[in-house]
Amino acid sequence: MTEIDYEDPQFYTNRELSWLDFNDRVLEEARNKHNPLLERLKFLGITQSNMDEFVMVRVASLAKLVEVKWDGHDASGLSAAQQLKAVNDKAHEQLVKQYTTLNRILLPAIKQVGINLLRVEELNDEQLQFIKSYFHDELYPVLTPMADDTSRPFPFIGNDTINLSLRLSKKGHDKSLYATLQVPSIFPRVVRLPKAENDFILLEDIIKKFVDQLFVNYDIHDVSTFRVIRDMDLDVAEEDTSDLLKEVQQQLKLREHGKVIRLEVESDISKKLRKRLVRELGTDEDSVYEVNGPVDLNFLGKLYSTVADKDELKYPPFQAYQDTDLNDEHNIFESIQERDRLMQHPYDKFDSVVEFIRQASIDKGVLAIKMTLYRVSGNSPIIKYLGRAAQNGKQVTVLVEVKARFDEENNVHWARQLERMGCHVIYGLVGLKTHSKLSLVVRREESGIRRYVHLGTGNYNDSTAHFYTDIGLLTANNNIGVDVTNIFNMLSGYSRPPYFHKLHISPNGIREFIIDKLDQAIRYAQFGRPVHVQMKMNSLSDQEMIAKMYEASHAGVKIDLLIRGICCLKPGIKGISESISVHSIVGRFLEHSRIYIFDFEGEKQVYLSSADLMTRNLNRRVEQLFPVEQPDLAQRVLSIYRTLWQDNVRTRVLDVDGTYNRVDRRGRASLDAQDYFAVQATQWAEKQQLDLHKQNPNQFQPMMSPENQHDPFGEER
Template sequence: MKTKVDYYDPKFFTNRELSWLDFNDRVLEEARDKSNPLLERVKFLGITQSNLDEWYMVRVASLVKLVEVKYQQPDASGLIPIEQLKEVNRKAHDQINKQYTTLNRMILPAINQVGIHLLNVEDLTERQYQFIRGYFHDELYPVLTPMADDSSRPFPFISNDSLNLSLRLTGKDSDKSLYATLQVPSIFPRVVKLPGGSNDFILLEEIIKQFANQLFVNYDIEEVSTFRATRDMDLDVAEEDTSDLLKKVQQQLKLREHGHVIRLEVDSNISGKLRKRLVKELKIDEDSVYEVNGPIDLTFLNKLASAVVGHDDLKYPPFKAYQAKELNSDHNIFDAIKKHDWLMQHPYDKFDSVVEFIRQASIDKEVLAIKMTLYRVSGDSPIIKYLGRAAQNGKQVTVLVEVKARFDEENNVHWARTLEKMGCHVIYGLVGLKTHSKLSLVVRREQNGIQRYIHMGTGNYNDVTAHFYTDLGLLTCNNDIGIDVTNIFNMLSGYSQPPFFHQLHISPHGIRDFINDKLNHAIKYAKEGRPVYVRMKMNSLSDKDMIAKMYEASHAGVKIDLIVRGICCLRTGIPGISDTITVHSIVGRFLEHSRIYMFDFDGDQQVYLSSADLMTRNLNRRVEQLFPVLQPDLTQRVLDIYQTMWDDNVKTRTMIDDGTYKRVDRRGHAPLNSQEYFAAQATKMVNAQQAVPRQKNDKQFEPMMSPQNQPDPFDEEDQDRGENQ
């Protein structure tokens, strides 16, 4: 009699938060990797800090709240919240120590050697010292506000993520210790460029420390130390209690600034007295105090790398993103889509084609309606402008703006208000669900009747992040897909509940059911001895039911290859459970963001793209879409893209049996960096396109100028703007 296998055994799972720390450690490896350009290594170190900050503000904050209410339910790996928090703090302390070892022993010495200097006050020349003295008096002094802390003046409120100085002072006629706090103003650049050297810099807090005594006349500063508090920034919107979601989000944004302190970072040389005082006033556990050996908040490194003059040799070489001429402003994009589907792989294919799709729709006389979902957009989004233009041109424009998109809430509230003012119909998301799908629908009147044109993608409609997030998008006018997308928008804007979809699969629940069905089909094939192969790519894999189903498939003999950039709670190499599962993670120049789900049933290749990762939130609590790539040549292109990434032996790490990751052994193999390969291919296609003489097109699509007869705002200069990851 066969023993029933428990695919949910906790020892088969890795804790989600510990897996996330492993991912951030892979990013940290890029900062330590000497094969990367030096200034890119500087940026990677800064990215590890911004990653940690967001993780603390949301994920660790949630753990702290669970511990406070004595929640005892274990996670998939068998750890209850208090055990998770203990392990998280232990591992995070180790990672932060590694960050500062990387900074002090590798990064700072390396940039010094090439003439880039981050200086302390004692290192300055006389001219540089006089410069910071003048800067303090002329710029900083009028803005700084020292806050005394005594019996009549309580300890001041410390805002989230702000850099502060804690001071211990004595009066001229007394030995009694007095205390004060001074916030480092965020309205000034933290990285200050110095005269006398093309790449000499000093941090703002070092200037303030040097002249802080001038803010405390008749007192002596005995000690000054930098600190930073991180607060619980998870947005808690009780949507059932309000009919005005927008107002509720705005209220919560104000309340969020006063969340509990969940992390305190202090200088490693802080005195016991000052440290004890901060711990007491900020009401934080000792386990959540981090002493750091260097400047607190390493996100300044991104600004430092950007401020360096020259040294292009220390950055990634530029590449040329490709755009098919049929999808540019010289051609009618609807004619192009009518001929066949178009697949775009960003950032190697320009995001301009997506923007052009909306731009042409906004001015095309035959377009009746535009419908779109927006999760994250840039601060100066051309898509928003074109949607507004479309409404002003009399088209029916419906936009779902997800105002609960984490850390983009304020930006999205602003855009929602802007779109409404421009005449668009705006939906603010759904009660209890986040809308994370990436869909655009253009309805056009043509000779043969109404035609629907659709864009679907794996990434956000963000023209800035599209330059460094890898995503896939599809332009199509497939009739079945058009009907499905119409039904989705009716579902989002009204009370429609379509009984079925022709080609698309929708979360909540629909994507889970679809992938379960495919894995059950694969299990059936494996048991019958027929060839079957499952390949997937995603950002994170944490849903325990999906993982258990993959274990069941592997147990039946199904070969499963996974590319998972970040969190992966699945374990490989468990005898009889996951022998046939291999996990790769690619961390490199671009942030891998595309989601691909592929099934090969004895040569029947089925390829799907999705906005969803296999996380419980994506499958149960978000509106997501999964869609097929039906055109044979595009199906093959996705298969080739995946295979190139799978064969990457430069930026790939493979999960080994103990749950850790190691670099691919490429002895005897030519190096293949998949991201470099795709960038080189794009550049080659651009060069080939430019070599062909441009022919006049008599049926050329003439772009309409704005009412002010100004060029479109989306030009080459806009494409080069950068934004922090």
């Protein structure tokens, strides 16, 4: 028999093109009539923010590889230049689809319900007077026109800023002059107009209307909006620095001046302005994107939150559930002693995780708290309680990953703050990002020292926990406690534990574990024994992992994959991946949890992890994979996976030709898994409240103030 080469490039999809396919699935949600109208606007805005980050990092990396003439190829066999060309071609197609969605579908639809994004020529007299006053009273003192001539060179254009490019001439002269004007970000880009509650105009349109007042005695011939996206990847040479914090801060300053990777201009820009911008910014022609509408669709998220009295055009609110044993009226450590606790966010409140740290900060028996922080919110209660714990005499050690992409500045701030509050702060290992989600509380009890642990699939971020789906485990399992202690010793010192009892740790450990499990599955299949592998993750791109899955499928192993984003694996290839199925769910919440299930003849082994199966997660990050061993909790994770797999509303199925297609629902009841979990959480919460009322019918429950109510996206209402 001819030996199969499971790493043959024809069996792989390019990572960057697969990511663009994911963003296209998000874009489909903006076009989906079954979604509430304002949520569709928000989905379209998300496609822009997704694209911006993709360009800043991934496209920028490809551009650098092309620049240095890298002669390698990716798993799908494409060179860097071929990838960059294919990405730009596909991104141009997606841009057209984005603006067609805005102009032909969403703007007319919101107009029908009384929400208007107006152009200057559509304003009535009162609105014109309003924007005139707004310009003179608010904007004029702040605006700074920048001339561009022989004595004043073309100004620096900041990443992701909205700017106006102008061609003008002195009155009575023909010579063209040029200037730029940054639209100030300190003002809201979406401006509410008077009288009509939901009439809006964009800030740059107001400035354009009156921009001539900044250039007295000059005639303005052309004005066009533009924006640049720069290379924003952080390049920290850790082996060459003794102070990682200072190096990160230095690189943050340098990053602001990265190479221009994408230039967005209005489609009606004059040839002279376009040519000048391309030359001055050093942009490749393939990297110029002409947009048929407002530059930068991120404003749609602001419009979503600015619209008044249109809640019926948003997702209905749901009530997240919190086990009473994990709230502030109970001793959370006694509750964890009784049994392990599992939470599925956002359907289970993240408050329980915050409460775990809060009680640890004031509990007299607690001796130490150790925690990893990758991304936290701008006003994190966890940071506050860690500081309180240190001030209460606890030994507090926090690993703050200051290299967390686009959160570097925020994390540097929190690292300094934690140090000022008396915490020991460490910054991870040289050459590795610490992406694991771990908390350890060491407590002295009558029986001796006991360790309490929280392990999660997502960040300790109370804001994103409202709209990222993640799973967390609270446990007092001694073996897990010992493993987590060893991990922190490894992160903060020179410890290298010879083995772990329950956990599997990257780099290397998670890769070895999953390959061992797939090898075991292959042996089962070869002997005709039933075996089933189920995995859920954000992205699958590691070539060695995919090759092993192909080998397993060839042997007859059934593999089901729930992958929200990038998938470089091709399912359904005859003789290679016929027994592999790939589903992707894009919906109201961002699917972020990682689940790994191995079913050997009905014996189901359930694991959760912080890691996707990407090379960076397996080789260059500290990650954890941990078992869910308590039978009822393992069953709950299995049920969560099963519900997600049976979803036929939000799911797309990846076909052998690389396309994602909706599930055929004919003859089947609709199941939106995310909606199912939200309804279930609300029912549990309402039943809990009813039970509490029956126990104490005279208890007075004050109504929450509007300031304390949060919507499911974590934004104040």
